[in-house]
Amino acid sequence: MEVEIAAKPTKSFKAGKVIRDEHLTWSGQGTAKPGEARVTLQIPEGKLQDAGKVRWRSRVADSSGGWTRWQDLTIQQQQSAQTPTKEEPVDGPLPSRGPETKQKATRTGAPTASLAESPLAGTQAVQSFNYDRIDKQGDCQLSREESIATWRWIKNSFNVCFTGRIGETLVENDLPTGIAWSARVSIVVHTYVGHSAGTADPTAARGEAGIHSRQMKVWIKIDQFYPHGFPEAAGRPVSIRLSNSGGCFADKQKITEDIGDWIRGADRLITLTSPKDWFPAPDYKGFCGIKPSVYYPETDDINKRLGWLSPDRVEFRCDSSPRILNHTGGCVVWSSRPVWHLDGNRAQTPDPVTGKMTGVDQTAAHIWKALYEPDDTVPLSPVRKRIPGRYSENDPGCASENNRCLTRAEGDRSDPDTVPGQNDIARKKVCKLAPIPSGLQKPSCDEYPFASTYEGAASAGYNISVAIVECRDNNTAGGLLNGWYDRERILEKDPFWVDATKKGETPPEDVPPPDIAQVDTSGFGASCR
Template sequence: MLVLVAGLATAGPAGATAPSQLLPATTAALAPEEDDLRTECATHKEANTRKGWIKNRFESCVHQPVYLKLIDDKKRLRGELWFDLWILGFTYDGSRRVDYTSSIENINAKAVAGENPATWKIDQNFSHSINASASGPNPKMIKPAVTNRSETIAQWKAKPFWQLKYTSPDTGKLDAANTQIVSGMVSLEMRVSSPTAVPWSDPVMAYSSVRFDYAGPTAGKFKGTVFTEARVELVMSLKDPAVNESARHILDAQTLPERTFPSFPGKSVPGGSTPLHRLIDKDKQEKNRDAAIATCKDVWGDYSGTKLQCDEYPFASTKEGAAAPGKRFSARLIDGTDNETGGRRLNEMFTLNRILDGDAFYVKITP
């Protein structure tokens, strides 16, 4: 639980139980997909952070139980306030848009004698910024008509939820040289005020990083929006007969790199604990494949006429492929059908997550 005193966040009182922990959340104003995300979010401790829990590239959630002391200019306690902050975020594959549902719920106030909590106000102010260096030419974001609420406890209790929609305009034309990327951040500032207390505020109570693009078929649908801080993983299983050889090769490369080819002391292969990055350039992809095939032929000789193919990891469609400096790759002959299925799984992951050139992702092998 966050404890906020005169603008400072500290650890909660030992053994303290806030009223917000005792009351059920109010979800009557939520759509089914929001309610589902909220239920799952409540189980993740990452939700109680400024960044929140990012489920995937299209869903995120902040849930902060907050405890606040109101102090006057003579350092005297005027009252205590508890509430739950929720922010549910949704981006879309097919639309340059991000939606947020914000709410303040389970509000409880405790005032000293003579203090009137009915006069206390809770403010939420959303704002956005654009990272021009990570965006294309003339990046723009369009904010909602209303980005601020400043209301009493009674007003928040009567209407705890409100929605905000941010969009980014596009030309409607596909241009490989300009994917119309807009890299932005949406932030929440909060403030609590009383006529008798020093106002408390937090300039960045919560935030989310988003990206709008018009990248076309390489990313799936022609346009879309994603939460850029989501961890994206390609998952393969050793028990999946369709890709078990690909999965074994990747696991060996990640965990036993010196036993893979090319073999040399101190070899390490990325993708498990450090990310891989997508590569779109077809010529560079071919150079990666050529380097891997040369290794396969050097180790196993001529394999033409067999059902085997040279499988490379990291993949040819990554910047860490076989032609990258350092030879941090592995090449191995595996069943051709298995290899091709693994390639399709990789491309599906790219499109389902709108992975663009240079975007990071990880590879996880399960038993």
């Protein structure tokens, strides 16, 4: 076994270009003893620092496969029960109202991390649904560079955070004195999904007691307070508002406290609710947006009393679709559309009939080629191909007509009156053009864009790709896609992105590993098209 540990990559700007710096901290090898399945490696003292954030990956030294994906790791030294740890404040740049706000939207697949009861306190609990939570104040706060006044991070469909520096400047005789107090604010939003239909309380939120699946929790924390000589700074009132839109209601419209009270005690909490009966059947879809702000009621200049933590509203979509049986009701981020990612490095499993080890590497390679080398795919086109679905980091919400998401088409592909059925009919004609590779035990024609989208073969023209792959490889990938539709609540005409990683290559860092425990692939491969 070979293991590498590296510092988390940093980005800097030089000569108008983004420079990416990656530093290997340590690497080592170990061999398991006969009869043992575990390899233990000792990292030399001093290589890792307490509270440091690093990444690690591994591979079997004699394996033909590549490295595993990079995994994030936070180093924590063991603490005595009698010696609690204490965060040492680090003063950041002085805040102002109306600073530049930067945004980050992470490409998301199906996550693996567990839920925290209080995301700003860092407590964790084991959950049956992996939301990949923003579960510590560092997750949100440390993602912001100190030079950026305010920061918004859409981590995935179930987590959003806002963080930044706030404060007021002392003004005397209509002139700023340069004396100002400052503090740090963090706001973390969690959305939820329900339980399987038929359970005792299917609409109860998975992983959070006392609320239902169409509710969202918003935790607010203010810390790192610095008076900086501002008279009676701890007594200055500060109000945090979500400014939620009409598709939901909040149990508190705002929370106003003196800054000295804000920095003491537990995180403040606001709960948002999107009532099912507000919206029409059958899916009961409702949209709820928030645009958090900081309000300083005692600032003399009324034009400087309000400061936004986000340049625009973050939208959420709640639904109670009867077609999502495993997660009854739920809310997801709508402003940034999720990415279905197929990793060709996914662990192989034995075919129940032939015993041959199969994965999804053939289907992943085909999708990758369709997205990144479309002109080399079947069918050949007399004009340049433009196959849709490839993720655009400049347009995560798929708002521009220049960036083409895929859009879900529900229905049975065996029914010719449905969009999937029409796609399947058109696909069969194109599949006759694809060469059949040697060595396949049960060939199957894979098409991209998927039959379950409006961009499929029936309307694609030349903007489609087909390839002959192993049957079980193809069907396993299809099963993973259908499971992902369910957990990400992708309904009729909902847009989404697609990406793929070829076997032996490393997936993008911001794509979590597939949550294979929630998708049963045991029956895939029983029939092929």
